[in-house]
Amino acid sequence: MxxxxxxxxxxxxxxxxxxxxxxxxxxxxxxxxxxxxxxxxxxLTLARAPGADLWVVESGTRGPFAESSRIPGDERDSVARLAGVAEAGSLTFQSVETAHRGRTLRLYVVGHELNRPGAPARIVAGRPITRAHYEMVADRRSGLDLGERLRLGRNDFTVVGLTDGLVASGGDPVVFLTLADSQRLQFDLDPPAARRERARGSGPAGTDIVNAVVARVLPGVPVQEVADTAARWKHLSALTQGQQEALLLQSVxxxxxxxxxxxxxxxxxxxxxxxxxxxxxxxxxxxxxxxxxxxxxxxxxxxxxxxxxxxxxxxxxxxxxxxxxxxxxxxxxxxxxxxxxxxxxxxxxxxxxxxxxxxxxxxxxxxxxxxxxxxxx
Structure with a gap:
């Protein structure tokens, strides 16, 4: 019993x-x-999206996710010429808010170069970006549909592809633009501000600035050796993918x-x-x-x-x-x-x-x- x-x-x-x-x-x-x-x-999803082995960022910083990093865009060519590097690409990262369908839409914008590391590895619907301007790949969590147009800054972008599960550490859905479009979105001044700067005699600031350069290393080449070589330049720091993920978890x-x-x-x-x-x-x-x-x-x-x-x-x-x-x-x-x-x-x-x-x-x-x-x- x-x-x-x-x-x-x-x-x-x-x-x-x-x-x-x-x-x-x-x-x-x-x-x-x-x-x-x-x-x-x-x-970790966004940090792993480029499929990179090496992250090159501004000296004294811990990467584009943990803190601000700004380096000249032409550093990509310098990184690409390093021994053991297969290919390299420049990336920008920024958060934006825009009005869409009567509501405020907050997005995390990633700018990348066409046919270089940094583009989304898996697109579940549509196609990758193929034009130099005004095309976008968005994550499904943004609520955007294929063929839909979204205004960012002073330009309209057409959604040509969709990803699934790509969000920033803050939970904002990720959208991908070309590097030139993202730099224009980040650095271009509104017309009133631009007129004010011209009236003050200030010339236009350079916009060829990126937040990081990612590189893929040839098979059999130790990533840490390539990182040490890049870090010899006093104005740059280099992190392996593992180090970038560890810092991201510690800081965020x-x-x-x-x-x-x-x-x-x-x-x-x-x-x-x-x-x-x-x-x-x-x-x-x-x-x-x-x-x-x-x-x-x-x-x-x-x-x-x-x-x-x-x-x-x-x-x-x-x-x-x-x-x-x-x-x-x-x-x-x-x-x-x-x-x-x-x-x-x-x-x-x-x-x-x-x-x-x-x-x-x-x-x-x-x-x-x-x-x-x-x-x-």
């Missing part, structure tokens, strides 16, 4: 309601883990990781307290039943098993329902939520440990029950 199962049947409504509340709490815990995974994935994701980790720990602690209080309450409700079991000679392990089995049942049901709920709604989150089987299993193991530990309060109460209580009024 399974005493835990019989007791659950006797208090089925309260038990199921408790499991539902616990499942919602564990679902939030799992979603926080998925949100962190999504932050990391989004942060680190604080979010700590905050999400702290919040997840607090939620797990709250879950443990909730389970402990519920089991304690359930144990108090059946003090006479436990006393009767002791009076008829039931061993302590039977009584302990009654409470521990209920705790494990609540944990398993809460974890299972919470996982299913998050899997059903994760695609509706405004930011990407990445759930892996390993994370779900680790959370399940942690929940089982928490349930066993939380049952100690109820077990302690049950073992202190006097068998004479069963004979009371």
């Amino acid at each position: 399974n005493l835990a199962l019989r007791d659950v049947r006797h208090n089925l409504g309260r038990f199921l309601l408790t499991c539902l509340g616990l499942s919602l709490l564990l679902g939030v815990v799992l979603s926080m883990i998925g949100i962190y995974r999504g932050l990391v994935d989004e942060a 994701v680190e604080k979010a990781r700590r905050q999400i980790g702290l919040f997840t720990t607090i939620l797990l602690a709250v879950s443990a307290v909730v389970i402990a209080l519920i089991l304690y309450t359930l144990t108090m409700d059946k003090v006479k039943e436990i006393a009767t079991l002791k009076l008829i000679g039931a061993p302590d392990r039977t009584i302990v098993g009654l409470i521990v089995h209920q705790a494990l049942a609540m944990g398993v049901i809460g974890w299972s329902v919470g996982t299913v709920l998050i899997l059903l709604v994760k695609d509706h989150f405004p930011r990407r939520v990445v759930l892996t089987p390993e994370d779900a299993l680790m959370l399940g193991a942690a929940v089982l440990i928490i349930c066993v530990a939380a049952s100690g309060l109820g077990v302690r109460l049950a073992l202190k029950v006097d068998p004479a209580t069963a004979l009371g009024g």
Whole structure:
């Protein structure tokens, strides 16, 4: 006879309601883990999009994602001539806002050179940019459709291709322009500002500025050696792809990781307290039943098993329902939520440990029950 199962049947409504509340709490815990995974994935997606081995940036900076970097556009030719470099391309990065369909659309614009590293590696619909001006490849999260026209700055751009899952670390969808178009968007002054600068006698500033030069290295050539060679120029710094990703995570994701980790720990602690209080309450409700079991000679392990089995049942049901709920709604989150089987299993193991530990309060109460209580009024 399974005493835990019989007791659950006797208090089925309260038990199921408790499991539902616990499942919602564990679902939030799992979603926080998925949100962190999504932050990391989004942060690295853009850095990995060019398929580069080497990033050349302004001296003293840590790359275009962690901080501002501005170098002359002709540095691309210098990098391309380095021994071991197969090809190189210039890139610009900037955030823009524009009005579209009656709403404000925020985008992360990447400018790249045609037929050089930096273009999106995978286009899910349409085609890559083939014209030198006024064409765009946008991510699906922007809400833009093929053939649609979008005004950026003083020019209209036509969407000729779509990517999927390319967003900046801030969550803004990425759009790709040619390098010349992106530089014009970044540096060209509005007509009133341009007239004011001419009235002041200031000539037009040079616009052949890029944020980084990316390079692909020939097979068999050590990337770090090429990076060391590029870094000998005092006005440039060079980072391997691995170093760029590590810096990106440290500078952009680190604080979010700590905050999400702290919040997840607090939620797990709250879950443990909730389970402990519920089991304690359930144990108090059946003090006479436990006393009767002791009076008829039931061993302590039977009584302990009654409470521990209920705790494990609540944990398993809460974890299972919470996982299913998050899997059903994760695609509706405004930011990407990445759930892996390993994370779900680790959370399940942690929940089982928490349930066993939380049952100690109820077990302690049950073992202190006097068998004479069963004979009371």
